[in-house]
Amino acid sequence: MDAQKPTAKKRKLTDRNLPNAFLQTPEFSADSQMYRDLLDMERRLDWTMTRKRVEVQDALQRIVPTTRTLRIFLSHTVSGQPWQQGVEGGTTVGAESETKANLETGEGIPAWQLRIDGRLLEIPNQRARDRVPPRKFSTLIKQMVVELDRDMHLYPEGNIVEWVRGPNQTQFDGFTIRRKGDTPTKIRIILHLEQQPEQYKVHPELGSLLGVKEDSRVGVVQALWNYIKVQGLQDKVDRRMVRADAHLRPIFGAESVMFQQLPELVNRYLLPPDPIILHYTLNPAVPPPEKPGAWDVEVKLDDSGLKSRMNHAVVQLASETARDLAKLDDEIAMHVQSLNNAHLKRTFLRAFAEDPQQFIQTWLASQSRDLETMLASGPSDSATVRQEDLRRSEFFRLPWVEEAVAVQEGLRLAARAGI
Structure with missing residues (x-):
C-alpha cells in the first residue's frame, strides 16, 4: 500500500x-x-x-470626397413663330395657313421654351454592382439665376428667373423656362453648385502663398500646416506655438499664434466660390439646333460608391x-x-x-x-x-x-x- x-x-x-x-x-x-x-x-x-x-465606421459618417463631371445641357424649342405658320412679310402664303392668335389659350402667339438639364457622367470602368442610382440635377445646385436680355417695355413678364433649393423640395432632372416673343434673346445662366465638402475661394493674399485658389476649409488648413512644417515655423520648445515668418506675419497679425487659432485665421480668408456662368443665344426666327449644347463642370461630391462598399463590409x-x-x-x-x-x-x-x-x-x-x-x-x-x-x-x-x-x-x- x-x-x-x-x-x-x-x-x-x-x-x-x-x-x-x-x-x-x-x-x-x-x-x-x-x-x-x-x-x-x-x-x-x-x-x-x-x-x-x-x-x-467613422468614415461612413464622414464625407469621402471625389471629383465627378457634371454635364449641363442647354436647348430650346419654339412655337407659334411666323416661319412655323407659313407667314412671310405679314402676308399669308395660303388661306389654310392663316392662324388667328388665341389670347386665352396662347395658341398662335409666338413663344419659346428654354430647357436646362444636367447629369453626372458615369465613372469609366466601373463595375455594375458598384453603380449607385444617379442623382437628380436639382440636388447638385444650390441656386440658379437666369437673366434674359430683352426689352422690358415689349416683354413685361420679367427678365430674371431665380430658383433656390429648399428643404424637402421635389427633385428635378431639369428646368424649363417659357416666354413669349419672336426676337433673338441673349441668355445668361448663373449656377451655384452644391459641393461636398463645401468649397471656398481662397483670398489671393493667402492663396498665392499656399498655391491654392479653391478648396475646402479642411484642405486650406492642411495646406497652411504643410507650409508651417516645411518652413520649420513650429516652436521648438512649445510645440503648440507657431511662429510667423515674413509672409505669414501680415496674415497672423502677430509674431506668433497658437496652433488652435489656425482654423479661425483661415476662415477670414475664405470667400464664396465663383459661380458657373453659361451664355446661350436663342433665336426663334430659325429652327432650333438638332443637338443641345453641352458644358462639362467638375464638382466635388461624397463618394457614395465607396461608402456603399464599406457599409456592405462593416455595417451590413x-x-x-x-x-x-x-x-x-x-x-x-x-x-x-x-x-x-x-x-x-x-x-x-x-x-x-x-x-x-x-x-x-x-x-x-x-x-x-x-x-x-x-x-x-x-x-x-x-x-x-x-x-x-x-x-x-x-x-x-x-x-x-x-x-x-x-x-x-x-x-x-x-x-x-x-x-
Missing part, C-alpha cells in the same frame, strides 16, 4: 495542483514571459482589428457570420488555454525529472502556502503567508495568481464547450 502512494501523489501533482509547484522552478519565468508575449501579440491583433473597424454584416466569428473566437481562446496548460504540465514534469528532491521541497512549500491562504491562518513566526500579507494588494499581484485565474478560466471554457 505504501508503494502505491507516490504514484497516487504523482498523479495528483500533475492535475490541478501542478501549476503552484512549478511556479518556483527556474523555467517558469522564461516560459511565463513567452506566454505573456503571445497574449500581448493576440491583444495587439484584436486591438488593430477593432481600431480598423471603428475607423471604417450578416448575423450568421457574426455568430460564426464569435464561436471561432471562443474556440481559439479555448485552444490557446489548452496549449498553455499542456505547456505548463510539460515544464512541471521536466523540472521534476531534473531535480526530484528540490522539486518536492518546492512543491511542499507551495502547498503549505496555499493551505495557509485557504485557511487564512499560519504560524506567527517564519510564516510564509500572514494575515497582514493577505491584506496587502501586492499579494494578489504575485505570478501564481494570474496562473490560477487562467486555469480557472480554462476549466470554465472547457465545461462550456462540453470537453
Whole structure:
C-alpha cells in the first residue's frame, strides 16, 4: 500500500495542483514571459482589428470626397413663330395657313421654351454592382439665376428667373423656362453648385502663398500646416506655438499664434466660390439646333460608391457570420488555454525529472502556502503567508495568481464547450 502512494501523489501533482509547484522552478519565468508575449501579440491583433473597424465606421459618417463631371445641357424649342405658320412679310402664303392668335389659350402667339438639364457622367470602368442610382440635377445646385436680355417695355413678364433649393423640395432632372416673343434673346445662366465638402475661394493674399485658389476649409488648413512644417515655423520648445515668418506675419497679425487659432485665421480668408456662368443665344426666327449644347463642370461630391462598399463590409454584416466569428473566437481562446496548460504540465514534469528532491521541497512549500491562504491562518513566526500579507494588494499581484485565474478560466471554457 505504501508503494502505491507516490504514484497516487504523482498523479495528483500533475492535475490541478501542478501549476503552484512549478511556479518556483527556474523555467517558469522564461516560459511565463513567452506566454505573456503571445497574449500581448493576440491583444495587439484584436486591438488593430477593432481600431480598423471603428475607423471604417467613422468614415461612413464622414464625407469621402471625389471629383465627378457634371454635364449641363442647354436647348430650346419654339412655337407659334411666323416661319412655323407659313407667314412671310405679314402676308399669308395660303388661306389654310392663316392662324388667328388665341389670347386665352396662347395658341398662335409666338413663344419659346428654354430647357436646362444636367447629369453626372458615369465613372469609366466601373463595375455594375458598384453603380449607385444617379442623382437628380436639382440636388447638385444650390441656386440658379437666369437673366434674359430683352426689352422690358415689349416683354413685361420679367427678365430674371431665380430658383433656390429648399428643404424637402421635389427633385428635378431639369428646368424649363417659357416666354413669349419672336426676337433673338441673349441668355445668361448663373449656377451655384452644391459641393461636398463645401468649397471656398481662397483670398489671393493667402492663396498665392499656399498655391491654392479653391478648396475646402479642411484642405486650406492642411495646406497652411504643410507650409508651417516645411518652413520649420513650429516652436521648438512649445510645440503648440507657431511662429510667423515674413509672409505669414501680415496674415497672423502677430509674431506668433497658437496652433488652435489656425482654423479661425483661415476662415477670414475664405470667400464664396465663383459661380458657373453659361451664355446661350436663342433665336426663334430659325429652327432650333438638332443637338443641345453641352458644358462639362467638375464638382466635388461624397463618394457614395465607396461608402456603399464599406457599409456592405462593416455595417451590413450578416448575423450568421457574426455568430460564426464569435464561436471561432471562443474556440481559439479555448485552444490557446489548452496549449498553455499542456505547456505548463510539460515544464512541471521536466523540472521534476531534473531535480526530484528540490522539486518536492518546492512543491511542499507551495502547498503549505496555499493551505495557509485557504485557511487564512499560519504560524506567527517564519510564516510564509500572514494575515497582514493577505491584506496587502501586492499579494494578489504575485505570478501564481494570474496562473490560477487562467486555469480557472480554462476549466470554465472547457465545461462550456462540453470537453
